[in-house]
Amino acid sequence: MSEGKHTGDDVLVSIENLNFNFNIQRGIVKAVRDLSVTIKKGETLTLVGESGCGKSVTAHAINQLNPMPPGVVESGKIYFRDKDLLTLPKSQIEALRGTQISMIFQEPMTALNPVFTIGSQIADVYRTHQRISKKEALAKAVELLDLVKIPSPDERIHNYPHQLSGGMRQRAMIAMALASPEPGLMIADEPTTALDVTIQAQILDLLNDLKKTVGMSILLITHDMGVVSEMADRVVVMYAGRKVEEADVFSLFEEPKHPYTLGLLNSLPSNPKYRGAKRLEAIDGTVPDLLTIGEGCPFANRCGFVKDKCLKEFPEETKISDDHFVWCHHLQQQEGRV
Amino acid sequence: MLKHIFKRLLLLIPTLFGVITLVFFMIALAPGDPARVMLGERANAQQLEQLREELGLDKPLIQQYGLYLSRIVRLDLGKSITSGQQIKDEISERFPATIELAIWAMIFASTIGIIVGVTSARKRNSWIDYTAMGGSLVGVSMPVFWLGLVLIMIFSVWLDLLPTGGRMNVRYYFQPITNFYILDGIILWIREGNSQYLVSAFQHLILPTIALGTIPLAIIARTTRSSMLEVLQQDYIKTARSAGIKERRVVFRYALKNALLPVITIIGLQFGLLLSGAILTETVFSWPGIGKWIYVAIGARDYPAVQGGIIFISVFFVLINLVVDILYSVINPKIRMQ
Amino acid sequence: MEQELLEIKEPTPLQETWYNLKKNKGAMTGLVIIVLFVLMAIFAPLLAPHDPVEQVIELRKTPPFTGGYILGTDDLGRDMLSRLIYGARISMSIGVVSVGISLVLGLIIGVVSAYFGGILDKIIMRIIDIMLAFPYILLTIVIVAILGPSLVNAMVAIGISQVPRYARLVRASVLAEKENDYVLAERALGAGNMELMFKTILPNCLSATIVQSTLGVGEAILSSAGLSFLGLGAQPPTPEWGLMIASSKEFITNAWWIVTLPGIAILLAVLGFNLLGDGLRDILDPKMRS
Numbered sequence: 001m002s003e004g005k006h007t008g009d010d011v012l013v014s015i016e017n018l019n020f021n022f023n024i025q026r027g028i029v030k031a032v033r034d035l036s037v038t039i040k041k042g043e044t045l046t047l048v049g050e051s052g053c054g055k056s057v058t059a060h061a062i063n064q065l066n067p068m069p070p071g072v073v074e075s076g077k078i079y080f081r082d083k084d085l086l087t088l089p090k091s092q093i094e095a096l097r098g099t100q101i102s103m104i105f106q107e108p109m110t111a112l113n114p115v116f117t118i119g120s121q122i123a124d125v126y127r128t129h130q131r132i133s134k135k136e137a138l139a140k141a142v143e144l145l146d147l148v149k150i151p152s153p154d155e156r157i158h159n160y161p162h163q164l165s166g167g168m169r170q171r172a173m174i175a176m177a178l179a180s181p182e183p184g185l186m187i188a189d190e191p192t193t194a195l196d197v198t199i200q201a202q203i204l205d206l207l208n209d210l211k212k213t214v215g216m217s218i219l220l221i222t223h224d225m226g227v228v229s230e231m232a233d234r235v236v237v238m239y240a241g242r243k244v245e246e247a248d249v250f251s252l253f254e255e256p257k258h259p260y261t262l263g264l265l266n267s268l269p270s271n272p273k274y275r276g277a278k279r280l281e282a283i284d285g286t287v288p289d290l291l292t293i294g295e296g297c298p299f300a301n302r303c304g305f306v307k308d309k310c311l312k313e314f315p316e317e318t319k320i321s322d323d324h325f326v327w328c329h330h331l332q333q334q335e336g337r338v
Numbered sequence: 339m340l341k342h343i344f345k346r347l348l349l350l351i352p353t354l355f356g357v358i359t360l361v362f363f364m365i366a367l368a369p370g371d372p373a374r375v376m377l378g379e380r381a382n383a384q385q386l387e388q389l390r391e392e393l394g395l396d397k398p399l400i401q402q403y404g405l406y407l408s409r410i411v412r413l414d415l416g417k418s419i420t421s422g423q424q425i426k427d428e429i430s431e432r433f434p435a436t437i438e439l440a441i442w443a444m445i446f447a448s449t450i451g452i453i454v455g456v457t458s459a460r461k462r463n464s465w466i467d468y469t470a471m472g473g474s475l476v477g478v479s480m481p482v483f484w485l486g487l488v489l490i491m492i493f494s495v496w497l498d499l500l501p502t503g504g505r506m507n508v509r510y511y512f513q514p515i516t517n518f519y520i521l522d523g524i525i526l527w528i529r530e531g532n533s534q535y536l537v538s539a540f541q542h543l544i545l546p547t548i549a550l551g552t553i554p555l556a557i558i559a560r561t562t563r564s565s566m567l568e569v570l571q572q573d574y575i576k577t578a579r580s581a582g583i584k585e586r587r588v589v590f591r592y593a594l595k596n597a598l599l600p601v602i603t604i605i606g607l608q609f610g611l612l613l614s615g616a617i618l619t620e621t622v623f624s625w626p627g628i629g630k631w632i633y634v635a636i637g638a639r640d641y642p643a644v645q646g647g648i649i650f651i652s653v654f655f656v657l658i659n660l661v662v663d664i665l666y667s668v669i670n671p672k673i674r675m676q
Numbered sequence: 677m678e679q680e681l682l683e684i685k686e687p688t689p690l691q692e693t694w695y696n697l698k699k700n701k702g703a704m705t706g707l708v709i710i711v712l713f714v715l716m717a718i719f720a721p722l723l724a725p726h727d728p729v730e731q732v733i734e735l736r737k738t739p740p741f742t743g744g745y746i747l748g749t750d751d752l753g754r755d756m757l758s759r760l761i762y763g764a765r766i767s768m769s770i771g772v773v774s775v776g777i778s779l780v781l782g783l784i785i786g787v788v789s790a791y792f793g794g795i796l797d798k799i800i801m802r803i804i805d806i807m808l809a810f811p812y813i814l815l816t817i818v819i820v821a822i823l824g825p826s827l828v829n830a831m832v833a834i835g836i837s838q839v840p841r842y843a844r845l846v847r848a849s850v851l852a853e854k855e856n857d858y859v860l861a862e863r864a865l866g867a868g869n870m871e872l873m874f875k876t877i878l879p880n881c882l883s884a885t886i887v888q889s890t891l892g893v894g895e896a897i898l899s900s901a902g903l904s905f906l907g908l909g910a911q912p913p914t915p916e917w918g919l920m921i922a923s924s925k926e927f928i929t930n931a932w933w934i935v936t937l938p939g940i941a942i943l944l945a946v947l948g949f950n951l952l953g954d955g956l957r958d959i960l961d962p963k964m965r966s
Contacts, residue, residue: 102581481918611811
């Protein structure tokens, strides 16, 4: 284990300088650029950003669910429990999926297989990783459904996905992700976006509970700052494939630094801090095309503080505090003056 | 479920009624005097009169129609002009031959078609995919009867491996039991310990099966491929992968069962079409089935036989579609539950 | 900047289709095959080295590449190549005429049915359902059996038996278009029923019909070959490909080219239409467009 730096006792996942491209007919889509993120054991890290900012690609790079081709890891490393994931053979990745790295998806409507019962889908995950009989696996499935608080689980295992409500389905999805014998990382890709607000809160509570009882880390992907405030320990803000700000959740909400983060928070209606604002502010302009994006700060074309430098090069890291970093030319100057 | 079947059965009645009506009037309103056409130019007035009376042609059209309907309800299709036998008997004597061929052709087409389609989808845009899809396009562009003749030319004439036509080696003293020769062959093998009938029946089936099955094979392969490609992009496939299910199992269990739903509809439709495609194949291979019988009846202008044969095949076609519809709802849990 | 934008003209749908078609290798191959067959059909008298029905009894069953017969002669000493070239004429016209019949009738029935709706629509759709309850080949055979075997009757039969498909297709797309804003706008401006149906709605549901017709030509060529093979289509000595196969059945033991070559001609022609039809579907089907 030579990679001493990433194997601190408390680090579970470490992504280092990841560049992920999609080579499509029209050119190269630079989906993730120079991204470094660590996830500690037992923490919830959220990746925040609007759709297409590379947050899902990053998550899928960990359990290698990005379609390859057209996806290509241009450079970078991903360590999980000291293992260099990108060099592991496919069979070992498959063995990690569902045991140490599990995943829940955005659309509970489409994420469960419509032609198999909930029970058989969960049982199948068990039987993939453990040598147990069908009956035992089904019994475990019942236990899991109970754990995710689905009422009368022994009946529900015989249901097909379309017979469950959206919230129930998401619980079943979570149960499936928990069928792993040794929970390590759960990747939750917009787990509540498709749900009603009340059910959203229930699912988030459930995830928080499970995190404690099972002792897992959560990589939560969302565009919803409300979800971030409820779930996150640490937050990484992404924009057009780049990390633009990283902070613990308190610092981020108390002292957002990057103009984009500010924009995100300004468009959040419920945050009391911004209640004074007259109206919700949308950020002007559009996300740059990842096919033609240059080397400058990707937010430059929408930023109120844009300077010549912003268009030419991506800024260096600026340390605000031990838990708060930002990548912005404007702030570099500001902080420099202080 | 039962209600669904019952409803479909009820809906069948007007369709069947329509089919019978259409066939009756198409033949009845055909230009020219059927009796004259049947007997030829040299028939005298008395013969004509006799035949007209026999066929009920001397009565007003509406009355003829009423009579025809009342006979059909009693499952009486009338007598063949050429053989003087009950058409019902002629059909039931030949139908097993047609069905046997159609079933084998369909088994051949479905198994190979599904395997080719799945492989093509998995290796999308590889040379395997291009070859398979190019091949299936050639398959649907080929005249069936020509393929039959070419097969005979290669395998019977040049290589002398397989018989050119018929269902059984004529030198054998063979008494059909069920009229399904493969089945008869097995029964005789068990009963008499002589496998020659089974072997011969099998040999006679090979070429007609390939000829008749090629078009459905091509269509099934294309449908399976596109359906599989669509399914493989679904979220639930990602879910299964993220849970560590092995790739083979993901494809052959999780994806295939979903992908087969539209394929089943196509298989059913093709099975119905095979019965009419049989008219060409049976003619080429001297296969003593319903297709060849109708062909001969058309040549002999045996209108009652043509009428009866076509009504029979159409009714069978409609029934097959019903069975497929029911089968589809059995496999698809979404419909089954309604 | 603005100047530049103004100069980029929006391509017409036809231009756009053509542009996409050029990129589709399969469709272009199909188009080339079709063009070759059409040219062959048009210039048959110039291209054919011999008279397609002239019999040279002493040169019967000459194998290909012998005695000046590139593709040999048939059982009656007629030049295969010339017969195949003239056969293109017959097959292409069968394809076009029968698809023309189904297209015209299908369009009228479909548009009328969808546009007026109500009882009329119900009756028409019921009849179409019944016609679709027949296997298609069987329907053609019945119609020819009634009309009497001939090439023209085969075309009519193939054309009629395909009407339900087109009618249904057109009806579905008209129903989808009918409620669109532009139709309501035209109606508000006082356009009459006829004008609305055929000038406004129809052009907007053509793409599905175009795909179906392209594939339909190939299918018609196959069906007519089948009918001729059964003796219900073209009659001797017409150089129709299906009939050529039928009359060569007995010679598969000693003259492979007589049975093989017409089949290959059919295969290529139908393949051409299928390739083009598939390509057009990929291009025109909005579901496939992304």
